[in-house]
Amino acid sequence: MIKLRREDKVVKPLSRINKWLKGEGHKEKKELFYSSMVANSQVLKMVERELYLHGQLGLIYIDIVNFTNIEIKYGNKVCKRVLELLKEAILQFSSSNETVKVEIIHNIYGDDYVLYCSIQANSKDRSYCFELIAHKAQELKNYIMNQVNRKLNKIVDEDMNFHVGCSVLCYKSELTVESQVYSAIKQALALAKGEIDLDSGKKIWALKQAIEDKNFIIHYQPIYSLEKGAIIGYEALARGPENSAFQSPLQIFKLAEKANCLLPLERLLRQLALEGASDIKKNQFLFLNCSPQVINDPSFSRGDFRQIVESTGLRTEQIVLEITERHVINDFTHFRKIIDIYRKQGFRFAVDDAGAGYSSLQSIAELQPEYIKIDKSLIEGINNSAVKQALLDTFLSFALKINSHIIAEGIEKEEQLKWLCKAGIHLGQGYLLGRPSPQKKYSESRQIQSLQKQREIENKEKPTTKAVIGSLVENYYFLSAQAPSKKAMEHFHKHRDSYSIVIMEEEKPIGLLMREKLYFHLANQYGQALYSDRPVSLIMDHNPLIVEGHSRLEKVSQLATSRHLSQLYDHIIVCQSGKCIGVVSVRTLLDQLTKAQMELALSANPLTGLPGNVRIEQEIYQKVWKKSSFTSIYIDLDNFKAFNDRYGFERGDQAIKLVADILVSTIAELGHEDDLVGHIGGDDFIIISEAPFLPLCQKIITKFDERIVDFYAPTDRRNGHIYGRDRYGKHKAFPLMSLSLAVLVCPAGRIHHPVELGELAAETKKVAKKIEGSAFVIDDGYLLA
Numbered sequence: 166m167i168k169l170r171r172e173d174k175v176v177k178p179l180s181r182i183n184k185w186l187k188g189e190g191h192k193e194k195k196e197l198f199y200s201s202m203v204a205n206s207q208v209l210k211m212v213e214r215e216l217y218l219h220g221q222l223g224l225i226y227i228d229i230v231n232f233t234n235i236e237i238k239y240g241n242k243v244c245k246r247v248l249e250l251l252k253e254a255i256l257q258f259s260s261s262n263e264t265v266k267v268e269i270i271h272n273i274y275g276d277d278y279v280l281y282c283s284i285q286a287n288s289k290d291r292s293y294c295f296e297l298i299a300h301k302a303q304e305l306k307n308y309i310m311n312q313v314n315r316k317l318n319k320i321v322d323e324d325m326n327f328h329v330g331c332s333v334l335c336y337k338s339e340l341t342v343e344s345q346v347y348s349a350i351k352q353a354l355a356l357a358k359g360e361i362d363l364d365s366g367k368k369i370w371a372l373k374q375a376i377e378d379k380n381f382i383i384h385y386q387p388i389y390s391l392e393k394g395a396i397i398g399y400e401a402l403a404r405g406p407e408n409s410a411f412q413s414p415l416q417i418f419k420l421a422e423k424a425n426c427l428l429p430l431e432r433l434l435r436q437l438a439l440e441g442a443s444d445i446k447k448n449q450f451l452f453l454n455c456s457p458q459v460i461n462d463p464s465f466s467r468g469d470f471r472q473i474v475e476s477t478g479l480r481t482e483q484i485v486l487e488i489t490e491r492h493v494i495n496d497f498t499h500f501r502k503i504i505d506i507y508r509k510q511g512f513r514f515a516v517d518d519a520g521a522g523y524s525s526l527q528s529i530a531e532l533q534p535e536y537i538k539i540d541k542s543l544i545e546g547i548n549n550s551a552v553k554q555a556l557l558d559t560f561l562s563f564a565l566k567i568n569s570h571i572i573a574e575g576i577e578k579e580e581q582l583k584w585l586c587k588a589g590i591h592l593g594q595g596y597l598l599g600r601p602s603p604q605k606k607y608s609e610s611r612q613i614q615s616l617q618k619q620r621e622i623e624n625k626e627k628p629t630t631k632a633v634i635g636s637l638v639e640n641y642y643f644l645s646a647q648a649p650s651k652k653a654m655e656h657f658h659k660h661r662d663s664y665s666i667v668i669m670e671e672e673k674p675i676g677l678l679m680r681e682k683l684y685f686h687l688a689n690q691y692g693q694a695l696y697s698d699r700p701v702s703l704i705m706d707h708n709p710l711i712v713e714g715h716s717r718l719e720k721v722s723q724l725a726t727s728r729h730l731s732q733l734y735d736h737i738i739v740c741q742s743g744k745c746i747g748v749v750s751v752r753t754l755l756d757q758l759t760k761a762q763m764e765l766a767l768s769a770n771p772l773t774g775l776p777g778n779v780r781i782e783q784e785i786y787q788k789v790w791k792k793s794s795f796t797s798i799y800i801d802l803d804n805f806k807a808f809n810d811r812y813g814f815e816r817g818d819q820a821i822k823l824v825a826d827i828l829v830s831t832i833a834e835l836g837h838e839d840d841l842v843g844h845i846g847g848d849d850f851i852i853i854s855e856a857p858f859l860p861l862c863q864k865i866i867t868k869f870d871e872r873i874v875d876f877y878a879p880t881d882r883r884n885g886h887i888y889g890r891d892r893y894g895k896h897k898a899f900p901l902m903s904l905s906l907a908v909l910v911c912p913a914g915r916i917h918h919p920v921e922l923g924e925l926a927a928e929t930k931k932v933a934k935k936i937e938g939s940a941f942v943i944d945d946g947y948l949l950a
Contacts, residue, residue, distance in 0.1 A: 208271045209342055212281055215268050216336040223265060223282040223298030223333055224346075225305060226353035227255075230326040232276045239321055246320065247313070248276060254312040255280070258305055265301040279350060280305070281334075292371035295333050299367075302331040330357030333370055335377070348425050361423060372411055372420050376430055380406050381417075383438045384601035388452065388572060388594045391586050392724060398450030398485070400594065401438035402601050418456070427456060436473060443477045445605065447675070448708045451479065452515060452536075455486045457500065471510045481511030482707065485536060488528065489517045497531040504532055513729075515572070519560065533567050535729055541575020541595070548580040554588070561589060568730045587838075591727060634721045635714025637757055638739045638747025643667040646675060646702040653683055653701050665736040665748055668705045674738045674745045676705035711738045714746060718758045725751055770844035772818060773825040781843040784853050785919040792913040796858045798941075799907040799926040800828065800865070802848035803934060807889035807899035812876070820876055820902065821848055827868045828852060835860050862906050862941040869904050870939055877901060905933035906941030 215222055229235070229251065236244040255278060259267035269281040282301060284294050306329040314324045330353035334345050352369065355361050361369075375381065385399040405411040411420050421430045435453055442451045474481050486507065504514060515536035516528045529537055539560060547553045557571075564571050573585050576595030585593060599607045642660070644652055646668050653666055657680050668676035678701060686704045687693050696704060710728065712721050725737060736748040770777050776784075788795050802824060809817035828842045828850055840854040854861065874882050881887045886898040907929035909922065916922050925944075933942040 208269065209346065211269050212334070212346060213342045215281060215283065216334060216342065219268075219283040219336075221284060221294060221333060221335045222268070223284050223294065223301065224331060224349045224353055225280040225282065225298065225302045226328075226330045226332075226350060226357055227278050227280070227302075227305065227309070228328050228357070229276040230328055235321075235325075243320060247317065247325065250313045250316050251276060251278075251309065254309045255305075257312070258308045263301075265297050279353075292367050292374060295331070295367055295370040298331045298333060302329045305329060328357035330354055332356075333373075335373075351425070368411065368420055369423060371409065372405075372417070372430075373426060375406055375409070375411075376426060376433055379433060379437070381434060381437060382603055383434070383441045384603055385442065385605050386594055386601040387599040387605075387607045388450075388592055389598050391573075391582075391590055391593050392720070396449065396607060397592060398452060398483075399442065399445065399605060400452040400487070400601075401434075401442065401454070403434045403438075403454075414454075427458065431455065435470070439474060439477045439479060441603070442605075443479060445479075445483070447480075447483075450483050450485050450513070452485045452487050454489050454517065456489050480707070482513070484511075485513045485515050487515045487517040487536075487538065488532070488534070497527070501531060518574075529563070529567075529569075534569055536570050536572055536592075537564050538572045538574055544573050544575045544581055544585075544595070545577075546581075548578075548584040554584075557588065557590070564591075565727055568728065568733065570727060589723060633714065634712055634716045634718060634737070634739055634749055634754070635741070635746065637749045637753050638714070639749065639753070641665070641667050641738075641745065641748045643669045643674075643745070644678075644701055646670045646705075647700050649698050650683070650686075650696045650701045650704060651698065653678055654687070654697070657683065664750070666701075667738055667745055667748065668701060669745070673743060674709070674711055674740065676702065676707050677709035677735060677738060678705045679735055682706070706732065706735065709735060709738055711740060714739050714741045718754065718761060721749075722754055722758050725754060770846070773822060773844045775825055775829075775842055775844035775850075777844060778846070781841070781845065781851060781853070782919045784841045784843070785916070785922060788853065788911070789916055789918070793855070794912045795853060795855050797909045797911060797922060797926065798852040798854070798858060798862065799845075799909075799930055800824065800850040800852070801905045801907075801930055801934070803903045803905055803939075804899045805848045805902060806892075807887060808876070808902055810889050811887050816876060820873070823872060823876075824848070824850060824869065824904070827865055827872070831861060831864045831868065832856075835864060858908055858910070862908060865906070866904055866939040866941065873902050900937070903937075903939040905930055905936075905939070907933055908941050908943045910944060 212222065229247070232244075232247075235247065252272070255270060259270060259280065264285045266283050266285065267280050268283050271279045271281070273279055282298060284297055306327050309327060310325065317325065332349035332353040334342075334349050352361075382404045384402045384404055386402060387396045388398045388400060389395070390397050403414050403417055405413070405417050411417045417430070418427070421427045431454075438451065438453055445451060471481055474484055508514070513536070514532060514534040515538055516532060516534045517538045518540040519526075519529065519537050528534075537560060539557065543553050543557060547557060557573075561571055563569075570591040572592040572594065573581075573590050574594055576582050576585065576593045576597045578597065581595075582593065582597060642656055642663060642665075644656075644666055656666060657663060664680045666678045667674050668678060683704065686696055710721075710724055710732075712724070721737060726733070728735070734751050736750055737754065738745060739747050739749055769775065769780070785797075802820070805817065805820070808820065825842075825844065832840050832842055832852065832854065836852075836854050836856040840852065840856060843851045843853070845851055852861070877887070881901070886900050888896065889899055890896055907926045909925055909929060911922070929942050929944060933940055936942070
């Protein structure tokens with residue numbers, strides 16, 4: 166680029182043309198000067214000079230419509246005449262001294278001309294300048310059409326038509342003059358050929374002006390942990406100038422692609438987002454949108470972006486780059502290499518709009534991102550859509566296998582949030598949880614707080630089991646965040662059986678340092694010299710897994726195994742009311758969880774596979790602990806012994822399985838998702854439910870009475886009874902089997918122990934058995950059916 170000083174003498178080329186048009190000078194000189202415009206290097210030098218003098222230049226492109234067809238139709242001689250008339254008309258039009266003044270004329274080739282114009286306007290508004298140059302371009306088109314067609318009137322039998330387009334160049338630009346000219350001609354050509362209209366052109370220059378003025382606002386939308394209810398990070402979302410044509414993010418990037426300025430736009434937005442997020446917590450993340458073509462920006466791979474991040478006080482480990490799929494990624498091999506460079510610098514990645522992009526599934530498989538953002542189109546109505554639920558379950562299963570986290574976008578209704586939490590989705594964002602805002606003043610929403618309370622109740626330690634993480638804690642060693650790293654080295658050298666150090670600040674755990682992670686930092690040539698006397702906080706994990714001691718093993722296991730691969734075997738920090746009480750290794754957790762699951766499996770009834778007494782007692786204890794209102798329904802088969810004696814044990818087992826199937830199907834149809842169907846033993850069952858009991862009991866009895874008759878021989882069915890011996894050995898007739906249901910309504914606080922519930926049920930069941938046929942009795946024996 167030529168560097169000029171204001172005092173340098175600059176020759177304005179068109180001042181000579183003006184003299185020539187007035188008759189001053191010789192015609193051959195004018196033609197010689199005009200021909201010299203063809204040299205690109207000379208044109209670029211002139212353009213750069215004019216840009217320096219005027220600050221900005223308008224560019225007008227013009228050519229003849231279907232010029233090749235004219236040459237074929239009328240021949241080369243007429244064609245030359247047309248070009249002479251076109252050149253003459255352009256020179257005559259350029260001689261006028263107006264607000265928009267032609268400074269340079271460049272005949273690119275044949276009938277293709279580019280005019281560079283100075284704009285004598287006080288306003289530096291690009292869109293306003295574009296309007297002026299667009300008006301000048303239209304004047305040029307009208308003038309040339311009039312002049313050329315009038316003079317060709319007797320030569321050709323049709324009027325010439327012209328393509329005209331325009332653009333603007335700016336002196337203060339990151340691009341070279343050559344790149345600016347290329348981009349401007351490309352836009353002017355698109356406008357001339359009708360690929361974009363004048364309105365779009367105006368918007369494009371308004372966008373370029375906004376980029377130059379940094380006239381964008383960054384909003385931050387919180388992303389919540391649906392397990393903990395805490396904010397784990399923010400997504401940075403750009404907003405254009407108010408009341409502009411590109412206020413919304415979708416319009417911004419659509420226009421930027423048209424304007425070929427996606428690279429400078431995203432550079433600016435990333436810079437603004439980082440500056441505005443310098444106050445986020447050390448354990449929170451900042452999600453930045455990044456289109457695939459921009460990720461190839463060389464300033465990323467050579468480390469410039471890392472320096473920008475660190476200059477704002479953030480760490481690269483806090484930055485998650487969201488790959489937005491506005492375009493197809495064609496070369497995944499090359500793309501993966503670039504991603505690997507960023508990962509080595511500490512950056513993390515997310516695939517955005519999964520389920521709605523061009524190739525989301527392939528992107529996930531190829532890039533193996535730390536986060537998968539599920540598009541809001543899949544979240545909308547998910548609580549009522551079995552297809553969407555199945556699809557999200559597949560995404561969740563896949564994410565767990567590749568150590569990724571699911572983020573559900575577009576959560577706007579409580580029903581969606583409730584389903585997502587129950588399904589085990591890791592993270593969520595949406596208007597229900599927090600709308601985008603320039604300030605990051607968010608707290609746990611009412612919905613999240615409600616879910617937290619529910620989870621806390623569910624995670625309370627049950628009197629019948631020690632299957633909580635607090636029962637597994639081991640002793641721990643801790644250091645302050647400012648302690649030198651050599652203290653950690655000394656500890657690990659002295660205690661060979663110690664594998665982790667908890668990093669504390671004001672008696673609260675804020676980080677974790679694993680033995681192998683420390684040794685990794687020290688392994689390089691300058692590791693010890695670099696880290697030995699520096700704070701341990703520089704090399705600790707800033708986002709360790711911290712759980713409360715009453716958390717269930719299953720929940721902690723899910724959290725631990727869904728971490729990134731690099732953290733998969735890190736110790737788990739366990740707290741009691743926010744204070745650290747110890748650490749648990751993943752191996753200890755999985756061993757205990759396996760043991761607990763085997764115990765529960767062994768307690769299940771081998772005939773029906775339904776939960777046995779251990780699980781039933783746990784469920785009752787949980788209801789009692791939560792002070793929940795519930796209903797327990799004890800189910801017993803009447804006259805089962807006589808049937809078993811008459812038809813044998815195999816047919817008796819089939820009858821018991823029939824009861825189990827009826828109970829399970831009825832609960833699935835009329836009960837709640839969390840209701841329990843248990844098999845106490847023999848022909849005794851129990852239902853623990855919060856659903857209305859009346860339709861449950863009626864449905865169970867109806868189904869049983871309809872199907873049980875098929876278990877009897879035709880003669881016994883006609884007789885309505887079978888013969889057998891009672892418990893005293895007496896021969897007598899027994900009616901066909903029926904069901905006795907003892908219904909105990911248990912409001913909060915009525916029941917304190919499973920034994921108490923069993924005693925009440927026994928009394929109620931006695932009353933039910935005295936009633937002929939299938940019946941259910943509520944609590945004190947009052948007959949309802």
